Amino acid sequence: MNLAIIPARAGSKRLPKKNIKLFFKKPILSYSINAAKKTNLFDKIIVSTDSVKLKKIAEDLGAEVPFLRPKKYSDDFSNFNESIIHAIKWFNNKKIIFNNTCCIYPTSPLINYKKIIKGFKLLKKTKSYVFSGCAYRSPPQRSFFFKSKKLNLLYSSNYNKRSQDLKKIFHDAGQFYWAKSKTWLNEKKIFNKNSNIVEIDYLDFIDINSIEDFNIAKKLFKLKKNY
Numbered sequence: 380m381n382l383a384i385i386p387a388r389a390g391s392k393r394l395p396k397k398n399i400k401l402f403f404k405k406p407i408l409s410y411s412i413n414a415a416k417k418t419n420l421f422d423k424i425i426v427s428t429d430s431v432k433l434k435k436i437a438e439d440l441g442a443e444v445p446f447l448r449p450k451k452y453s454d455d456f457s458n459f460n461e462s463i464i465h466a467i468k469w470f471n472n473k474k475i476i477f478n479n480t481c482c483i484y485p486t487s488p489l490i491n492y493k494k495i496i497k498g499f500k501l502l503k504k505t506k507s508y509v510f511s512g513c514a515y516r517s518p519p520q521r522s523f524f525f526k527s528k529k530l531n532l533l534y535s536s537n538y539n540k541r542s543q544d545l546k547k548i549f550h551d552a553g554q555f556y557w558a559k560s561k562t563w564l565n566e567k568k569i570f571n572k573n574s575n576i577v578e579i580d581y582l583d584f585i586d587i588n589s590i591e592d593f594n595i596a597k598k599l600f601k602l603k604k605n606y
Contacts, residue, residue, distance in 0.1 A: 382480045385408070386426075388453040388457075389429055394593060402596070406440065410490060420499055427444075429448045429449070479499070484554055486587040489583045489599060494555070508569045508570075511552035
């Protein structure tokens with residue numbers, strides 16, 4: 380059995396109420412719920428939230444909200460892993476056991492359900508987590524910073540190397556995270572040597588944390604609609 384958990388707490392300092400902010404006339408949360416539905420992989424799709432208002436919206440969008448998340452897993456210092464672990468344990472205590480659990484971020488309107496399916500298939504061959512990853516557009520090995528108003532290379536040994544000779548480096552795309560439920564409970568580090576990624580194209584990626592991110596997401600969404 381597979382469980383989809385969409386963690387969507389009420390508090391968001393940089394972009395208030397971002398999980399239910401309208402994105403082309405739909406609550407942004409709806410895009411993650413619909414992507415989970417389209418996969419036909421999940422026995423349950425739940426939203427983990429601490430908000431009664433958000434609970435009602437999520438249920439109207441077709442997700443289940445079987446509990447309200449405790450405040451201790453919903454403040455600014457909580458790690459999203461804690462909300463996933465709490466949900467798995469909640470079901471375990473009711474003797475409802477899910478073999479695999481996928482965390483899907485609520486603010487991913489560009490998410491492609493086919494990538495979630497690809498992640499599930501890859502999970503069968505992976506010892507730990509499978510998550511969405513995006514390659515840096517410019518090689519971070521040639522990054523620089525300023526200290527005492529002087530420019531410093533982050534890795535001076537790469538100064539004379541061609542970009543194509545540098546290793547391809549990825550960052551977390553913040554869309555979804557697959558793992559066996561027992562892995563969520565026992566392995567706290569998602570980024571480890573036994574994990575794997577599904578590569579996300581940079582035009583399909585935006586992690587919305589601010590109004591600037593939100594506006595960029597709208598432009599990317601329109602761009603993809605016009606392909």
